[in-house]
Amino acid sequence: MGIIGVSVLIVCVCGLLAGVVLAIASRVFAVTVDPRIEKIEAVLPGANCSGCGQPSCFVFASHIVNMGAAPDQCVQLREEGVLKVGQLLGREVSMRERQVAVVRCYGGPQSKKLFAYGGFQSCRIAEYYGSGGNACEYNCMTLGDCFNICPFGAITHTRGSTPSIDSAVCTGCGKCVKECPKQIIRLVPVSAHAHVACSSRDKGAHVRAICPVGCITCLKCVKICPQQAIANTDGLIEIDYALCTACGDCIRACPRGIIIDLRAPRTGEVLPQ
Amino acid sequence: MELLAIFFSVMIVNNFILAKFLGLCPFLGVSRDLRSAACMGLAVMFVMTAASGVTWAVNDHVLKPCGVMYLQTIVFILVIATLVQFVELVIKKLSPVLQRVLGIYLPLITTNCAVLGVCLLNIKSDMSLVESVVHGFGGGAGFALVICMMAGIRERLDIARVPPAMQGIPISFIVGCLMALSFMGFQGLFAG
Numbered sequence: 463m464g465i466i467g468v469s470v471l472i473v474c475v476c477g478l479l480a481g482v483v484l485a486i487a488s489r490v491f492a493v494t495v496d497p498r499i500e501k502i503e504a505v506l507p508g509a510n511c512s513g514c515g516q517p518s519c520f521v522f523a524s525h526i527v528n529m530g531a532a533p534d535q536c537v538q539l540r541e542e543g544v545l546k547v548g549q550l551l552g553r554e555v556s557m558r559e560r561q562v563a564v565v566r567c568y569g570g571p572q573s574k575k576l577f578a579y580g581g582f583q584s585c586r587i588a589e590y591y592g593s594g595g596n597a598c599e600y601n602c603m604t605l606g607d608c609f610n611i612c613p614f615g616a617i618t619h620t621r622g623s624t625p626s627i628d629s630a631v632c633t634g635c636g637k638c639v640k641e642c643p644k645q646i647i648r649l650v651p652v653s654a655h656a657h658v659a660c661s662s663r664d665k666g667a668h669v670r671a672i673c674p675v676g677c678i679t680c681l682k683c684v685k686i687c688p689q690q691a692i693a694n695t696d697g698l699i700e701i702d703y704a705l706c707t708a709c710g711d712c713i714r715a716c717p718r719g720i721i722i723d724l725r726a727p728r729t730g731e732v733l734p735q
Numbered sequence: 736m737e738l739l740a741i742f743f744s745v746m747i748v749n750n751f752i753l754a755k756f757l758g759l760c761p762f763l764g765v766s767r768d769l770r771s772a773a774c775m776g777l778a779v780m781f782v783m784t785a786a787s788g789v790t791w792a793v794n795d796h797v798l799k800p801c802g803v804m805y806l807q808t809i810v811f812i813l814v815i816a817t818l819v820q821f822v823e824l825v826i827k828k829l830s831p832v833l834q835r836v837l838g839i840y841l842p843l844i845t846t847n848c849a850v851l852g853v854c855l856l857n858i859k860s861d862m863s864l865v866e867s868v869v870h871g872f873g874g875g876a877g878f879a880l881v882i883c884m885m886a887g888i889r890e891r892l893d894i895a896r897v898p899p900a901m902q903g904i905p906i907s908f909i910v911g912c913l914m915a916l917s918f919m920g921f922q923g924l925f926a927g
Contacts, residue, residue: 480817
């Protein structure tokens with residue numbers, strides 16, 4: 463047997479041994495996975511957007527099967543998907559209303575500037591440098607961190623204007639809500655009607671001095687609402703969408719014109735004066 | 736004392752990445768953020784230590800008696816690949832947490848040249864079993880150290896103003912180059 467024969471033999475024997483060891487190991491250390499998890503994961507969108515609170519679709523699928531998590535926590539799954547997951551699980555599932563993100567500021571470029579910010583073009587960094595030069599503490603800095611983080615391309619943004627969020631594309635995953643350093647993006651039900659486009663908690667006189675479209679907390683909307691759905695919490699106007707009947711009284715009553723109709727077609731650009 | 740000298744010399748002076756240019760692929764590929772770099776470093780440390788021990792045994796008890804030392808490279812690749820698969824199966828069963836940390840990085844480093852390199856160097860410099868394992872552990876620790884440092888620098892580089900032509904891989908190579916230069920300062924530390 464020549465040198466080639468010996469080499470081939472030894473490598474073959476080593477390979478065979480390795481194969482046998484792995485075959486035995488895969489039997490001994492086999493982990494059983496519930497087959498439903500894989501099927502449910504196939505129904506889930508697979509974007510790993512973490513809108514459900516889990517790091518990935520696979521983890522969420524195993525939570526649905528093992529911990530009884532509700533499949534409608536997935537922000538992207540539409541009704542037929544939820545029903546399909548319910549079929550796979552063999553239990554009743556419900557569908558909650560879809561949520562979409564809206565920006566609570568239209569002041570952006572219109573409000574007063576204290577200085578021209580020329581630093582790194584990111585909201586999170588500009589926040590450390592005097593709010594990017596904005597006089598208003600609650601002002602959208604218009605540098606587009608939300609645009610950059612959106613995994614679904616629902617946000618359109620040009621530098622210098624507040625971003626607009628396409629409610630048809632938005633899945634309500636909440637990534638922009640967490641990303642915004644000013645915390646002026648919030649989630650509302652997709653059927654929401656009136657929306658207060660200002661997040662300021664400042665006093666009226668101060669707001670009036672620095673922003674043409676800021677909320678001066680005059681409370682006209684709170685008083686006019688027939689359902690008592692609007693409340694003033696620490697200077698911030700909040701609408702309870704569970705009570706709102708979409709009568710539109712507050713939209714007409716607002717002297718600053720900053721309660722807007724979310725159902726009306728809008729561009730998200732600067733409000734008319 | 737001898738073992739300590741081996742450990743530190745392979746970790747710092749003869750670092751696998753910066754002095755021997757082995758394992759450059761994960762060094763540039765997985766050093767985007769600190770977390771994954773740390774996981775990768777841990778996985779390499781783990782595999783290098785285990786592979787050193789196993790390949791030493793294979794070499795001493797199989798290749799040497801048969802007189803086929805020239806088969807080292809191919810047999811070691813086989814052995815390392817099997818070992819990694821085996822370890823992955825065991826981890827999957829015994830520790831889901833560790834599996835999530837090392838997870839995808841383990842199979843990635845099966846054929847990493849740094850792992851094969853450490854095994855061949857063990858044989859070349861006639862080390863004993865204990866010395867081989869310490870050499871492998873030190874090599875892995877050095878790899879982890881450098882890849883974590885690189886990840887830290889690259890995270891900072893992301894917000895630095897880099898000329899367009901240098902963005903991404905080119906600037907990373909220059910950073911790696913400067914790190915190698917600075918590590919040359921350790922030369923001769925364990926010579927005496």
